[in-house]
Amino acid sequence: MKYVDEFRDGALAQNLAASIAAEADADRSYSFMEFCGGHTHAISRYGVADLLPANVRMIHGPGCPVCVLPIGRVDMAIELALAHGVILCTYADTVRIPASDNLSLLKAKARGADIRMIYSAADALALAQQQPDKQVVFFAIGFETTTPPTAVVIKQAQALGLKNFSVLCCHVLTPSAIANILESPEVRQYGTVPLDGFIGPAHVSTVIGSRPYEFFAEEYRKPVVIAGFEPLDVMQAILMLVRQVNQGRCEVENEFSRAVNRDGNLKAQNLVAEVFELRREFEWRGLGLVPYSALRIRDGFAEFDAEKRFPLGYRTVADNKACECGAILRGVKRPWDCKLFGTVCTPETPMGSCMVSSEGACAAHYTYGRFKDIAVVSA
Amino acid sequence: MCLAIPARIVAIDGDNGVVDMGGVRKEISLSLVEDVAIDDYVIVHVGYALSKLDPEEAEKTLALFAEMSAQDSLLQ
Numbered sequence: 170m171k172y173v174d175e176f177r178d179g180a181l182a183q184n185l186a187a188s189i190a191a192e193a194d195a196d197r198s199y200s201f202m203e204f205c206g207g208h209t210h211a212i213s214r215y216g217v218a219d220l221l222p223a224n225v226r227m228i229h230g231p232g233c234p235v236c237v238l239p240i241g242r243v244d245m246a247i248e249l250a251l252a253h254g255v256i257l258c259t260y261a262d263t264v265r266i267p268a269s270d271n272l273s274l275l276k277a278k279a280r281g282a283d284i285r286m287i288y289s290a291a292d293a294l295a296l297a298q299q300q301p302d303k304q305v306v307f308f309a310i311g312f313e314t315t316t317p318p319t320a321v322v323i324k325q326a327q328a329l330g331l332k333n334f335s336v337l338c339c340h341v342l343t344p345s346a347i348a349n350i351l352e353s354p355e356v357r358q359y360g361t362v363p364l365d366g367f368i369g370p371a372h373v374s375t376v377i378g379s380r381p382y383e384f385f386a387e388e389y390r391k392p393v394v395i396a397g398f399e400p401l402d403v404m405q406a407i408l409m410l411v412r413q414v415n416q417g418r419c420e421v422e423n424e425f426s427r428a429v430n431r432d433g434n435l436k437a438q439n440l441v442a443e444v445f446e447l448r449r450e451f452e453w454r455g456l457g458l459v460p461y462s463a464l465r466i467r468d469g470f471a472e473f474d475a476e477k478r479f480p481l482g483y484r485t486v487a488d489n490k491a492c493e494c495g496a497i498l499r500g501v502k503r504p505w506d507c508k509l510f511g512t513v514c515t516p517e518t519p520m521g522s523c524m525v526s527s528e529g530a531c532a533a534h535y536t537y538g539r540f541k542d543i544a545v546v547s548a
Numbered sequence: 549m550c551l552a553i554p555a556r557i558v559a560i561d562g563d564n565g566v567v568d569m570g571g572v573r574k575e576i577s578l579s580l581v582e583d584v585a586i587d588d589y590v591i592v593h594v595g596y597a598l599s600k601l602d603p604e605e606a607e608k609t610l611a612l613f614a615e616m617s618a619q620d621s622l623l624q
């Protein structure tokens with residue numbers, strides 16, 4: 170497939186690996202965080218970590234929208250479907266997230282809730298048009314990539330004068346999460362974050378552009394390289410980060426120039442700004458309350474806001490106390506440092522955020538790397 | 549849920565389009581992109597094209613991988 174196969178070429182991967190090994194200074198170590206779940210998935214699936222020298226380490230960040238969605242928000246969606254009898258439309262990835270009372274959206278469906286898995290926000294809007302006597306709620310989650318489509322359907326619903334369509338908005342913002350990782354109070358609690366640079370998100374950056382990361386490069390003295398989602402993209406970005414560190418530079422570089430520019434998609438940004446405004450704070454699973462890190466629907470579109478249309482309250486639900494996600498997401502611990510990893514906590518029964526979707530740090534390690542580091546002992 | 553592959557536009561009808569993803573055809577929305585034409589490659593996410601792929605920049609990036617391998621073989 171064009172623009173896919175060329176970026177997965179094994180021989181070129183070996184060459185990039187050789188360059189990284191040659192240029193990484195043996196006398197120091199390098200820790201880079203890939204913010205985005207898509208990169209975590211690529212690194213695990215293609216064994217990129219195995220191609221890196223021992224002193225170059227990748228830390229899996231919180232950039233998986235399913236993983237960071239707090240249980241309390243899933244509870245709200247379940248309440249809408251079970252108690253308020255709405256048709257709840259959701260991206261398929263959310264339906265297995267374990268919520269309170271031993272429920273999930275899937276289990277709520279088994280109890281008779283009308284829950285529909287949709288591919289696109291447009292499907293939810295179409296359903297509302299087909300079922301005028303039912304309330305249809307779209308459970309909108311995700312980063313800057315899924316937000317513009319939600320803005321589009323809210324504007325369309327307004328233009329159509331729909332009275333039975335609303336959105337439970339859980340959209341979150343990438344830059345605030347990166348800032349939180351670098352400077353939250355927990356950073357002090359966990360000790361210094363050993364981060365030498367970031368691999369910037371691919372698709373998020375197509376929307377927001379590379380400009381928002383310039384702040385991190387300058388303010389926190391951390392290099393950022395935006396990379397595509399294919400394994401060679403990730404390796405090239407790692408090489409570029411090694412070079413920046415070696416040369417003492419802290420700049421924003423763009424490996425994914427085939428799809429990302431400095432300004433991003435202005436049409437999408439304007440739509441988002443028209444429909445949404447910042448929330449003062451929002452809870453992230455694994456990160457806790459993060460100021461100005463999420464969006465809510467503006468008053469001008471209040472009738473399409475499920476939180477205003479239905480009597481819904483938000484309640485914080487804590488993860489298992491033994492869960493180490495907070496430390497893992499900040500690079501201080503690794504999945505196998507957690508007592509629950511692979512025993513109590515598995516992708517079928519996730520106890521914490523990192524195990525929820527295949528893009529989470531613990532789930533990626535469970536699926537692709539669980540037995541890799543275990544020494545073989547002959548009986 | 550963020551995984552997505554580049555798709556080639558095969559039909560355009562206003563804000564709607566059809567893309568080909570390695571032989572699979574899918575209807576998508578073009579309402580978030582501007583100036584797209586048949587045969588352009590776009591990045592599609594949850595049914596919406598988010599950005600157009602720039603073939604020249606893709607070539608440059610590929611050339612970058614190749615360039616380094618040339619350098620490496622000189623060293624070897």
Ligand code: SF4
Pocket residue numbers: 489491492493494497504507508509510511514515519520521522523524525531
């Ligand atoms: S293994 Fe499970 S409980 Fe442990 S840190 Fe990961 S997600 Fe949390």
